[in-house]
Amino acid sequence: MISKASAPGKVILFGEHFVVHGVKAILCAIDKRITVSAQQIPENKISIKSNIGNFENEPTKPIEEIQSEFRPFYYLATKMIQENNANSGMEISIISEIPQGVGLGSSSACCVAAAAAISGVFSKKSKDKILQLAIEAEKTIFPNTSGADCTVCTFGGIMEYKKNEGHSKIQSEPKFHLVIANSKIEHSTKEVVSAVQDFKEKNELEFSNLCNEEEKLIEDALSCIKNNDWSGIGLDIKKNQEFLELIGISNEKLRKMIEVANNSSYGSKITGAGGGGCIFALTDETNLQSTMDDLKEYECFSAKIDYKGLDTF
Ligand code: PMV
Numbered sequence: 001m002i003s004k005a006s007a008p009g010k011v012i013l014f015g016e017h018f019v020v021h022g023v024k025a026i027l028c029a030i031d032k033r034i035t036v037s038a039q040q041i042p043e044n045k046i047s048i049k050s051n052i053g054n055f056e057n058e059p060t061k062p063i064e065e066i067q068s069e070f071r072p073f074y075y076l077a078t079k080m081i082q083e084n085n086a087n088s089g090m091e092i093s094i095i096s097e098i099p100q101g102v103g104l105g106s107s108s109a110c111c112v113a114a115a116a117a118i119s120g121v122f123s124k125k126s127k128d129k130i131l132q133l134a135i136e137a138e139k140t141i142f143p144n145t146s147g148a149d150c151t152v153c154t155f156g157g158i159m160e161y162k163k164n165e166g167h168s169k170i171q172s173e174p175k176f177h178l179v180i181a182n183s184k185i186e187h188s189t190k191e192v193v194s195a196v197q198d199f200k201e202k203n204e205l206e207f208s209n210l211c212n213e214e215e216k217l218i219e220d221a222l223s224c225i226k227n228n229d230w231s232g233i234g235l236d237i238k239k240n241q242e243f244l245e246l247i248g249i250s251n252e253k254l255r256k257m258i259e260v261a262n263n264s265s266y267g268s269k270i271t272g273a274g275g276g277g278c279i280f281a282l283t284d285e286t287n288l289q290s291t292m293d294d295l296k297e298y299e300c301f302s303a304k305i306d307y308k309g310l311d312t313f
Helices: 068-085 105-121 127-138 147-154 189-202 204-226 229-248 254-264 290-294
Strands: 003-014 024-039 046-050 053-057 090-095 160-163 164-170 177-182 267-271 279-284 299-303
Touching: 003 090, 003 147, 003 204, 003 267, 024 105, 024 147, 024 204, 024 299, 046 068, 053 068, 053 090, 068 090, 068 105, 068 127, 090 105, 105 147, 127 147, 147 160, 147 164, 147 204, 160 204, 177 254, 177 290, 189 204, 204 229, 229 254, 229 267, 229 279, 254 267, 254 279, 254 290, 279 290, 290 299
Parallel strands: 046 090
Antiparallel strands: 003 024, 024 090, 024 160, 046 053, 160 164, 177 279, 177 299, 267 279
16 A cells, blocks of 8 residues: 655745744745655665665665655654564655755654554554654654754644744735745755854854844734735845844855845845755735846745645545
8 A cells, every 4th residue: 555645835924043042933835845755665674765866775774874855754754664564665755845854844844654654554643643753753863953943844834833842823814925035055954954053152142132122023013914904014024034144154145145135025034053044035916026037046836825734635
């Protein structure tokens, strides 16, 4: 039996990095997906096929010896085979519409879709259980994850998220469009998060003040979202970008892209770890095309909120 699942990528609208240190974040899932298929095979091996490469190994290796991009899949496959006392290997294939390593949640979407597809070979599990498995799998590559990305990729929609408290969906369904532009500079979330930790240790008071400012900004943004106040959200996005500049996760190219995107959109900022990766700009029907035109020298696309989240079939 082939078990299949797909999960959406995500954009962090507000609060990346600060969320790792206990501040609330606002995230939304986007209509770009990763699909994972899994099936048992008689050979005693884990085999993975994806557009970033193929992998094959026996299911008995220590996880640290597995190449990081394949680790979550290997972790989930060996865990499920053991838990189900299955005398088999597993074949996994991955098809992705989400660019990798640029802050759009490709690794979290992979973990969520893989957790559902791989566990689904044996039995169907609840979304809460899948999320727990996905976060365990993500921790094999990024132990300090706040869990925010996997949560939004599982449940979809637009939500508030707080580490240790979990998520709460924003019930209004805002109809904005995001224009996402890729700097083509890959980043390592683990390295950028650790650079922010260094910044925090060296600038304790400044970091704590920024966390307080971010909290206030997010409360304002939540009320703007509920009122469909795009201009208000845009101003908050610009303010959040100033905070990200202060903690040192921006660079010349990202600043240039944001300046261009601010021309016609309501507001623009980095999404995700930064240091490279993507920026997004908030638009509606009136300025979607002009923002796409302004950003045409970069690889860019428009995205809407995905309300479905994890899908199994
Ligand atoms: O760049 P991404 O998609 O890996 O997003 C990371 C978001 C952080 O807030 C920087 C880390 C986290 O675990 O929330």
